[in-house]
Amino acid sequence: MCGIIGICGTDFVAERLIAGLQRLEYRGYDSAGIAVIDHKALHRVRAAGKLENLRQSYASAPIDGLTGIGHTRWATHGGAEEHNAHPHGTEAVALVHNGIIENFHELKATLGDVVWTSETDTEVVVHLLEAELKTGADPERAMIRVLPKLEGAFALLICFRDYPDTLIAARQGSPLAIGQHHGESFIGSDAVALSGLADQVCYLENGDWAVLKPDTIQIFDAANKTVTRDFVANTVQIAGLGKGNYPHAMLKEIHEQPGVIGDTLHSLIDPKTLMINWADYPQSQYLRTPLIQFTACGTAYYATLVAGYWFEQLCRIPIRHEMASEMRYRDIVCPQNSLGIFVSQSGETMDTMEAMRHWQELGGQTTAIVNVPTSSLAREAHHTIPTLAGPEIGVASTKAFTTQLTALHCLAIWMAEQMGSIPKAQAQSMVADLLDLSGKLVAALSIIEDYKIIAKEVLAPASGVFFLGRGLNYPIALEGALKLKEITYMHAEGYPAGEMKHGPIALVSPELPVIFIAPSDRWFSKTFSNIQEVAARDGNLIMLTDQAGTQAVKEHGLDHKVRCITLPDVPETLSPILYSLPVQMLAYETAVCLGRNIDQPRNLAKSVTVE
Numbered sequence: 001m002c003g004i005i006g007i008c009g010t011d012f013v014a015e016r017l018i019a020g021l022q023r024l025e026y027r028g029y030d031s032a033g034i035a036v037i038d039h040k041a042l043h044r045v046r047a048a049g050k051l052e053n054l055r056q057s058y059a060s061a062p063i064d065g066l067t068g069i070g071h072t073r074w075a076t077h078g079g080a081e082e083h084n085a086h087p088h089g090t091e092a093v094a095l096v097h098n099g100i101i102e103n104f105h106e107l108k109a110t111l112g113d114v115v116w117t118s119e120t121d122t123e124v125v126v127h128l129l130e131a132e133l134k135t136g137a138d139p140e141r142a143m144i145r146v147l148p149k150l151e152g153a154f155a156l157l158i159c160f161r162d163y164p165d166t167l168i169a170a171r172q173g174s175p176l177a178i179g180q181h182h183g184e185s186f187i188g189s190d191a192v193a194l195s196g197l198a199d200q201v202c203y204l205e206n207g208d209w210a211v212l213k214p215d216t217i218q219i220f221d222a223a224n225k226t227v228t229r230d231f232v233a234n235t236v237q238i239a240g241l242g243k244g245n246y247p248h249a250m251l252k253e254i255h256e257q258p259g260v261i262g263d264t265l266h267s268l269i270d271p272k273t274l275m276i277n278w279a280d281y282p283q284s285q286y287l288r289t290p291l292i293q294f295t296a297c298g299t300a301y302y303a304t305l306v307a308g309y310w311f312e313q314l315c316r317i318p319i320r321h322e323m324a325s326e327m328r329y330r331d332i333v334c335p336q337n338s339l340g341i342f343v344s345q346s347g348e349t350m351d352t353m354e355a356m357r358h359w360q361e362l363g364g365q366t367t368a369i370v371n372v373p374t375s376s377l378a379r380e381a382h383h384t385i386p387t388l389a390g391p392e393i394g395v396a397s398t399k400a401f402t403t404q405l406t407a408l409h410c411l412a413i414w415m416a417e418q419m420g421s422i423p424k425a426q427a428q429s430m431v432a433d434l435l436d437l438s439g440k441l442v443a444a445l446s447i448i449e450d451y452k453i454i455a456k457e458v459l460a461p462a463s464g465v466f467f468l469g470r471g472l473n474y475p476i477a478l479e480g481a482l483k484l485k486e487i488t489y490m491h492a493e494g495y496p497a498g499e500m501k502h503g504p505i506a507l508v509s510p511e512l513p514v515i516f517i518a519p520s521d522r523w524f525s526k527t528f529s530n531i532q533e534v535a536a537r538d539g540n541l542i543m544l545t546d547q548a549g550t551q552a553v554k555e556h557g558l559d560h561k562v563r564c565i566t567l568p569d570v571p572e573t574l575s576p577i578l579y580s581l582p583v584q585m586l587a588y589e590t591a592v593c594l595g596r597n598i599d600q601p602r603n604l605a606k607s608v609t610v611e
């Protein structure tokens, strides 16, 4: 959840550390800090709150050096206050940490007379290391002695006053990427941290620890044996990380969707044959799977709920859905050769990672659909399908979701065609529909005034919002409610439209707008009955629909009661992709009306690497 960065260089590092923290701020923004070594002294500057506060503290009392570490925090142990901000340290050691040291309480008890300066789990590692240094151990020896004592999932980065050209890092669960450029070494939570600093990066594996000097990087495994880790190109471009010409990264990412969905499609489809291009997919194993289990968290989980409809209908295979945080602790049954599909934007979500490892231990096959191709999930899955959304910086996921839907739909078509449950011509026609989608997405994004008016007049003044949908669009109702909650802090609920009458209809009142996601599909007449039920109770109704749906509202004389947002017609199976856009835009415009911090909503962080 936190972001960490370190530089062991030949030029001053403070400004570069702060710039790196800016790229990492999406991982947490409760506090930030840096530590540098200068003339055999360790200096730290820290500030509670956003990075801007650190910039101000740094400007009023600048520090610098050739070696340093930085941290942006998502609080776990101890409040979002300066004394809990990283780096933690003493005069001799400074340390930043991502993750949780689970046995910190027991370890504290072993340390005797220490003056604790924070409520964090992290500080104990500082004092364990210092105790080792006091016995005459050098940093490497101190690490070898301390690391086996630490339990939990963590990434650590440490600098030492008496070893000014050395940084030490350790990875147990939480990722760390290392790079080198022009005689300087860099390390960070991910490739985003190192973009603009290193063109090639390698990733520490679980249990690895490393010693970085300006011109050398030594990596050791858990048994302290020297190991090499492959370097790959760091493809993250700084240019793609900002807000562009948009006021918020979220709005930029919403508008990128037609393009990145197209990129994802073109990476999976052969445009000449209109077939999905998976020559090297392990057909014999996967096509015999007795069931497909989907596992993910949050928005990615909702993508898998949509996928369930596609796979069930096209492949005629039993489907199971699991939330990763629940599944990882379940005594779950994995029938032989079963395929598990794990979906994640970051590929570092701890619960999804552990759920995938659990499935693999049970003998299951694993496919990861993931946006960060170098992530832990991508590297540990048996097979990976990358989504090409590009870096997603807005904490509220948008383009990652719709590219996940795109990849999942392609996989469903491919499996169905390979299994013979749909004919080749049907598969080709579905692929053609996918390729035809981008113009409709652009059209859905062009009716900005419709979203603005409803946000201003209906949603922003409301006490809460209901999102209802059926079938393929029930998960979009869930996603709409999650988006609104995340960035407006309003209460919102997503519900299957048919379940309303079993209780939630009691809440219907003019103060609680109800948004129906209702394309004119096979579920429409049922959903329309639910719309009438709400209208009969003077509910405040909004309907996301198409031409035929808008016409139905008029024909039933409901146009004075229902505000329609009319979207382009789209084949039924693709409506969840198209209808994701208006729910994102409604959440965004409502958050704008309420003056929320859209890219950094309270209490959240982009990547959840703790349990």
Ligand code: AGP
Binding pocket: 297, 298, 299, 300, 343, 344, 345, 346, 347, 348, 349, 352, 395, 396, 397, 398, 486, 605, 606, 607, 608
């Ligand atoms: C979405 O807006 C959320 N911020 C969150 O639910 C997210 O989708 C979830 O934490 C899963 O993340 P992942 O896709 O990186 O695994």
